[in-house]
Amino acid sequence: MGGLLGVAVLGAGHMGADHIRRLDRVTGGARVAAVADPDLARAEAAVAGIDGASSHAEVAAALDAPGVEAVLIASPGPAHEAALHEAFARGLPVLCEKPLVPDAEGALRVVEAEVRFGRRLVQVGFMRRYDAEYLRLKSLLDEGALGRPLMLHCVHRNVSSPPGFTSAMLVDSSVSHEIDAARWLLGQEPVAVSVLRPGSTGRAPEGLLDPQFVLLETDGGVLVDVEIFVNTGFGYQVRCEAVCEGGSARIGEEHGMTVTAPGRESREVPQDYLVRFADAYDRELRAWVEACRAGRVTGPSAWDGYASSATAEAGVRAQRTGTRTPVDLAPRPALYA
Numbered sequence: 571m572g573g574l575l576g577v578a579v580l581g582a583g584h585m586g587a588d589h590i591r592r593l594d595r596v597t598g599g600a601r602v603a604a605v606a607d608p609d610l611a612r613a614e615a616a617v618a619g620i621d622g623a624s625s626h627a628e629v630a631a632a633l634d635a636p637g638v639e640a641v642l643i644a645s646p647g648p649a650h651e652a653a654l655h656e657a658f659a660r661g662l663p664v665l666c667e668k669p670l671v672p673d674a675e676g677a678l679r680v681v682e683a684e685v686r687f688g689r690r691l692v693q694v695g696f697m698r699r700y701d702a703e704y705l706r707l708k709s710l711l712d713e714g715a716l717g718r719p720l721m722l723h724c725v726h727r728n729v730s731s732p733p734g735f736t737s738a739m740l741v742d743s744s745v746s747h748e749i750d751a752a753r754w755l756l757g758q759e760p761v762a763v764s765v766l767r768p769g770s771t772g773r774a775p776e777g778l779l780d781p782q783f784v785l786l787e788t789d790g791g792v793l794v795d796v797e798i799f800v801n802t803g804f805g806y807q808v809r810c811e812a813v814c815e816g817g818s819a820r821i822g823e824e825h826g827m828t829v830t831a832p833g834r835e836s837r838e839v840p841q842d843y844l845v846r847f848a849d850a851y852d853r854e855l856r857a858w859v860e861a862c863r864a865g866r867v868t869g870p871s872a873w874d875g876y877a878s879s880a881t882a883e884a885g886v887r888a889q890r891t892g893t894r895t896p897v898d899l900a901p902r903p904a905l906y907a
């Protein structure tokens with residue numbers, strides 16, 4: 571492909587608007603061809619100043635707009651499945667924000683549709699796989715210098731949850747990142763999930779179970795614990811420590827500037843993912859655009875999206891029943907071997 575990759579972006583909210591800016595000004599090799607949002611004013615505002623980009627209230631109209639060769643889905647999770655099938659019907663490659671589809675059945679339908687299509691079309695937006703610190707941790711574990719991993723201790727904190735955020739979403743939206751990161755770092759699949767929780771913070775909206783403590787068990791015998799706390803009020807913190815037979819490695823503690831003033835030292839705390847993971851999103855989109863232009867699809871697959879959603883669904887059941895819940899993954903199709 572010689573020219574710029576024409577991308578239709580579905581959803582022009584928080585994430586969609588940031589990806590539109592990135593495609594337009596950072597990524598290179600791509601251009602925003604169309605934007606769809608049922609809130610048409612939002613789609614219009616998102617394309618303002620972008621030459622040749624059209625705005626639409628309907629997904630189909632954006633996908634059929636002139637020059638569209640690829641799709642970036644940044645609508646809310648429950649809208650992803652329909653959009654993915656629409657993209658498949660047109661043979662368009664897709665970067666789909668996480669979660670692929672929040673429920674396991676819907677995610678599996680997407681996997682099956684891609685298998686019927688016969689080749690990969692989907693990259694899922696698990697951007698931590700493109701973060702410099704996560705990449706270093708992955709290399710270290712792969713080299714085996716620290717020996718066999720035994721435990722991952724993870725922390726995932728947000729300043730506040732957006733309107734409409736539910737107790738299930740702490741697991742199937744937020745912890746979906748740790749589930750994917752653990753599968754990727756360890757090369758192992760989760761087999762069971764348990765969820766415990768302390769009393770909720772007074773900062774959380776009425777009825778929201780926040781924080782929660784999620785424990786994954788893997789088929790390689792590793793325990794992965796995740797503190798998910800989405801109304802801390804103080805900062806965006808994502809940490810991961812791998813404890814292995816021969817040592818441990820920790821990422822996620824040094825972000826922002828450290829200021830030393832007379833008698834004290836202080837460090838900035840990022841306030842959201844757009845700051846903490848800015849470089850990772852840039853790298854993620856560059857990799858996607860380059861692959862699309864070369865006629866390939868790389869990165870986290872629809873199968874990874876399904877595995878994360880199936881694990882999260884077991885986690886939501888564990889949260890509701892208070893019991894350890896097995897994760898039953900469907901057989902992995904050869905397309906994702």
Ligand SMILES: NC(=O)C1=CN([C@@H]2O[C@H](COP(=O)(O)OP(=O)(O)OC[C@H]3O[C@@H](n4cnc5c(N)ncnc54)[C@H](O)[C@@H]3O)[C@@H](O)[C@H]2O)C=CC1
Pocket residue numbers: 580581582583584585586606607608609612629643644645646647649667668669695696697743843
């Ligand atoms: N990778 C990451 O770190 C992050 C990923 N996300 C993911 O990005 C997606 C969007 O999240 P936000 O931007 O935070 O939500 P948002 O609520 O800020 O924006 C969603 C936008 O999609 C529009 N929309 C609703 N239904 C639609 C449909 N059927 N087709 C097209 N647009 C539709 C809404 O009008 C809204 O403008 C979600 O899947 C979320 O999980 C969100 C934050 C961070």
Ligand SMILES: O=C1[C@@H](O)[C@H](O)[C@@H](O)[C@H](O)[C@H]1O
Pocket residue numbers: 668728743744747800843
């Ligand atoms: O994906 C994300 C959001 O959807 C989710 O709500 C946040 O908890 C995560 O930190 C962010 O990365």
